[in-house]
Amino acid sequence: MPTKQKYHHGNLREELLEAGSLLLRQGGAQVVDLRSVAGQIGVSQTAIYRHFRNKEALIAAILERAFITLTEALNQALSKNRDRDDYDALIAAYIDFARGNPWLVRTMFNGLMVDRSLHPDLCVASRGLLELLAAQATRYTSEANAHSGAALSWSIMHGLATLIIENQMPSLINSPELISQMVRAAAASVRSGLAALASMEG
Amino acid sequence: MPTKQKYHHGNLREELLEAGSLLLRQGGAQVVDLRSVAGQIGVSQTAIYRHFRNKEALIAAILERAFITLTEALNQALSKNRDRDDYDALIAAYIDFARGNPWLVRTMFNGLMVDRSLHPDLCVASRGLLELLAAQATRYTSEANAHSGAALSWSIMHGLATLIIENQMPSLINSPELISQMVRAAAASVRSGLAALASMEG
DNA sequence: CGTCCATGTTAACATTGCAAACATCCGCGA
DNA sequence: TCGCGGATGTTTGCAATGTTAACATGGACG
Numbered sequence: 001m002p003t004k005q006k007y008h009h010g011n012l013r014e015e016l017l018e019a020g021s022l023l024l025r026q027g028g029a030q031v032v033d034l035r036s037v038a039g040q041i042g043v044s045q046t047a048i049y050r051h052f053r054n055k056e057a058l059i060a061a062i063l064e065r066a067f068i069t070l071t072e073a074l075n076q077a078l079s080k081n082r083d084r085d086d087y088d089a090l091i092a093a094y095i096d097f098a099r100g101n102p103w104l105v106r107t108m109f110n111g112l113m114v115d116r117s118l119h120p121d122l123c124v125a126s127r128g129l130l131e132l133l134a135a136q137a138t139r140y141t142s143e144a145n146a147h148s149g150a151a152l153s154w155s156i157m158h159g160l161a162t163l164i165i166e167n168q169m170p171s172l173i174n175s176p177e178l179i180s181q182m183v184r185a186a187a188a189s190v191r192s193g194l195a196a197l198a199s200m201e202g
Numbered sequence: 203m204p205t206k207q208k209y210h211h212g213n214l215r216e217e218l219l220e221a222g223s224l225l226l227r228q229g230g231a232q233v234v235d236l237r238s239v240a241g242q243i244g245v246s247q248t249a250i251y252r253h254f255r256n257k258e259a260l261i262a263a264i265l266e267r268a269f270i271t272l273t274e275a276l277n278q279a280l281s282k283n284r285d286r287d288d289y290d291a292l293i294a295a296y297i298d299f300a301r302g303n304p305w306l307v308r309t310m311f312n313g314l315m316v317d318r319s320l321h322p323d324l325c326v327a328s329r330g331l332l333e334l335l336a337a338q339a340t341r342y343t344s345e346a347n348a349h350s351g352a353a354l355s356w357s358i359m360h361g362l363a364t365l366i367i368e369n370q371m372p373s374l375i376n377s378p379e380l381i382s383q384m385v386r387a388a389a390a391s392v393r394s395g396l397a398a399l400a401s402m403e404g
Numbered sequence: 405c406g407t408c409c410a411t412g413t414t415a416a417c418a419t420t421g422c423a424a425a426c427a428t429c430c431g432c433g434a
Numbered sequence: 435t436c437g438c439g440g441a442t443g444t445t446t447g448c449a450a451t452g453t454t455a456a457c458a459t460g461g462a463c464g
Contacts, residue, residue, distance in 0.1 A: 044444050110312045151371050155361025171349045189395025196390035
């Protein structure tokens with residue numbers, strides 16, 4: 001007999017997150033079928049409700065981790081590329097993440113599946129991302145413009161990533177050179193946007 | 203007797219689009235209940251399937267029109283503000299549209315509900331938007347960089363609009379002054395991004 | 405005037421999120 | 435050691451909703 005089928009699983013929440021994340025990354029929230037998630041672990045469908053209030057809460061928990069992972073990736077991109085231009089490294093890392101996890105990114109940044117106001121932990125995680133960007137922005141603009149600067153830099157890198165994963169730039173797809181060119185232009189764009197912010201009385 | 207209840211409606215497709223759009227704008231694709239849409243017009247649920255292959259096709263048709271409307275709005279913003287900075291006008295108009303139709307914008311730009319590759323008309327409409335931006339970009343960079351320039355400018359304005367409608371910038375919300383300041387910074391950002399593109403051998 | 409087909413209806417099915425009632429078992433105190 | 439309580443998991447079933455199949459209607463056109 002392979003594994004002793006304990007009635008009490010012992011690690012269910014974790015495995016639910018793992019299985020759910022797998023499905024989410026394959027096809028978005030619609031593909032996260034609670035019966036599939038549970039079945040894949042060998043547990044009954046409704047066991048999920050002992051660990052998550054509902055499907056939305058499960059998705060939210062998965063997204064929370066995704067935000068943390070992304071934030072970490074960006075942090076590493078910064079520390080591993082001390083010589084490289086910082087925004088260049090940030091944007092490239094962001095795009096890498098998006099291309100590797102398009103469904104994750106799609107789900108993270110639209111209020112469709114998850115009402116963030118109902119999931120404080122998710123808010124904290126997503127704010128962590130913006131705080132990283134704010135901290136970075138203060139290197140190029142004033143403390144007072146940290147939020148605006150973070151918004152601006154996120155806008156640019158997220159917009160670029162979105163266009164790429166949604167295939168909206170036919171000419172760019174699968175051309176690493178063109179992409180890295182776009183990344184450099186975006187980085188320049190970010191920095192001058194920050195400069196513009198700094199030059200305003202604000 | 204009010205209206206003669208004709209068996210053949212005569213204008214159903216149009217009214218389905220209208221009713222669907224209303225629901226979509228209220229709460230996104232999940233709120234677009236086919237029974238509601240049909241019921242609101244006084245027609246049976248499955249009548250929809252005589253005009254649209256499935257729900258996704260209905261949504262896609264609604265989004266197609268939304269893309270056209272948005273593109274038109276941007277065009278008008280350009281022509282009505284000849285004196286004003288052009289990217290400033292574009293970005294402001296884009297943000298206005300997004301704030302007025304948050305659910306529309308959310309649904310337009312994520313591949314969650316609609317697989318664009320299955321809806322050529324939608325692709326055409328969305329490409330129209332990027333072409334407008336490309337045409338605008340060529341005023342500041344070379345023809346060769348039109349696509350990249352369009353991508354960059356769209357990234358910036360869409361990112362900004364997204365942050366605003368998703369309430370991700372607490373400090374900015376409901377402060378027209380701060381928003382217009384961000385818009386100006388974004389416009390500056392766009393233009394220097396385009397300049398950066400132009401300065402690359404591309 | 406009759407036939408065809410686009411358009412609309414009725415009935416029913418499959419999926420899926422979710423809740424209620426029940427089952428099991430681990431931990432803890434007497 | 436015994437037993438009990440609560441946390442964890444199961445069974446059953448419902449309600450919402452997208453979709454299909456089979457049928458009905460009536461306008462256009464010969």
